[in-house]
Amino acid sequence: MTKRLLTGLQPSGELTIGNYIGSIKQVVNYEKEYETFLFVPDMHSITVPQDPETLHRRVREIVGMYIACGVSPTTNHIYIQSEIPEHANLSWVLECHSYMGELSRMTQFKAKSDGKKEIGCGLFTYPILMAADILLYKADFVPTGIDQKQHVELARNIAQRFNSRYGETFVVPEPLIPKVGAKIRDLLYPEKKMSKSAENPKSSIFLTDPEKAIRKKIMSAVTDSETIVRFDEENKPGVSNLLTIYACLSEITIEEAERHFADARYGDLKKEVADVVVEKLTALQDRYAEVMKSGIVDETLDRGRDYVRPIAQETYDQVRRLVGLGRV
Ligand code: TYM
Numbered sequence: 001m002t003k004r005l006l007t008g009l010q011p012s013g014e015l016t017i018g019n020y021i022g023s024i025k026q027v028v029n030y031e032k033e034y035e036t037f038l039f040v041p042d043m044h045s046i047t048v049p050q051d052p053e054t055l056h057r058r059v060r061e062i063v064g065m066y067i068a069c070g071v072s073p074t075t076n077h078i079y080i081q082s083e084i085p086e087h088a089n090l091s092w093v094l095e096c097h098s099y100m101g102e103l104s105r106m107t108q109f110k111a112k113s114d115g116k117k118e119i120g121c122g123l124f125t126y127p128i129l130m131a132a133d134i135l136l137y138k139a140d141f142v143p144t145g146i147d148q149k150q151h152v153e154l155a156r157n158i159a160q161r162f163n164s165r166y167g168e169t170f171v172v173p174e175p176l177i178p179k180v181g182a183k184i185r186d187l188l189y190p191e192k193k194m195s196k197s198a199e200n201p202k203s204s205i206f207l208t209d210p211e212k213a214i215r216k217k218i219m220s221a222v223t224d225s226e227t228i229v230r231f232d233e234e235n236k237p238g239v240s241n242l243l244t245i246y247a248c249l250s251e252i253t254i255e256e257a258e259r260h261f262a263d264a265r266y267g268d269l270k271k272e273v274a275d276v277v278v279e280k281l282t283a284l285q286d287r288y289a290e291v292m293k294s295g296i297v298d299e300t301l302d303r304g305r306d307y308v309r310p311i312a313q314e315t316y317d318q319v320r321r322l323v324g325l326g327r328v
Pocket of ligand 1: 011022041145181185
């Protein structure tokens with residue numbers, strides 16, 4: 001049987017080149033090999049306050065971006081999390097099979113709640129909803145950047161726990177983390193990952209950024225005082241990040257990128273990185289404009305919802321019976 005791959009991008013901000021390299025690009029590479037489920041986890045986004053109109057808009061934009069990036073809208077199942085009620089139903093059942101201790105260890109929760117007086121319960125239990133997203137469709141593989149690895153590991157633990165208590169029910173999913181590009185870094189604070197919700201927009205390259213902004217952000221990216229272009233994530237995170245972006249977008253290895261820039265100064269490195277980013281993103285933005293003008297986003301979402309809902313219903317019904325909910 002064809003293995004299943006599943007992943008999602010939150011509509012909590014404009015997509016960055018980190019989302020493209022860490023997630024979308026992987027999906028484009030794998031989609032011929034696996035049956036692919038791609039969804040927009042909008043229920044995850046309300047774990048922090050959102051403007052409702054913006055959230056509605058972003059849900060459609062994410063789908064448009066998937067398609068513009070080359071994800072096939074006909075062979076993949078593309079859908080919105082909140083249109084399939086079984087995500088929340090299964091999440092509740094899994095919540096009753098999870099522990100406060102394991103959720104307290106999630107580094108993303110610790111980072112997002114750090115220093116906050118009022119911490120939403122959703123922010124704490126969010127990794128369980130993510131486990132439900134994956135287990136509902138019995139996905140074999142979950143491509144993500146490194147930041148989501150711990151959450152996929154939690155999903156594995158919950159699946160194993162449930163299976164050992166009730167018998168084989170869930171597939172235990174494997175994370176697929178790219179060897180290069182699993183953590184594209186913030187341009188100003190390269191010790192952090194590049195994020196959709198960074199405080200300073202100069203920290204991130206957004207997929208919809210115009211050429212001028214892209215060049216300006218890359219030219220002012222933080223490097224170091226050594227002046228030698230080489231890959232060393234620990235001591236030279238800024239330069240290593242620029243090499244990674246260059247290698248990923250040019251489809252070459254890090255070693256090849258290092259050789260290419262062997263005699264270059266940081267200014268030359270930045271200029272060439274900006275050139276490949278601009279080339280990639282302007283082509284993508286042209287396709288994106290076409291996609292958003294056509295009716296393809298809604299057609300794709302309707303088709304995706306109709307295809308995946310019965311799968312979700314079947315899994316949830318199996319789970320409901322196993323744990324004793326409702327009538328037999
Ligand atoms: P999200 O929306 O923060 O990120 C979407 C995907 O992009 C990857 N990513 C990165 N990769 C490399 N470098 C970066 N700087 C970078 N920033 C983000 C993320 O690893 C992710 O793969 N909880 C998830 C969404 C989600 C999900 C799921 C994913 C909900 N349910 C089930 C997979 C399966 C999230 O917040 O990703």
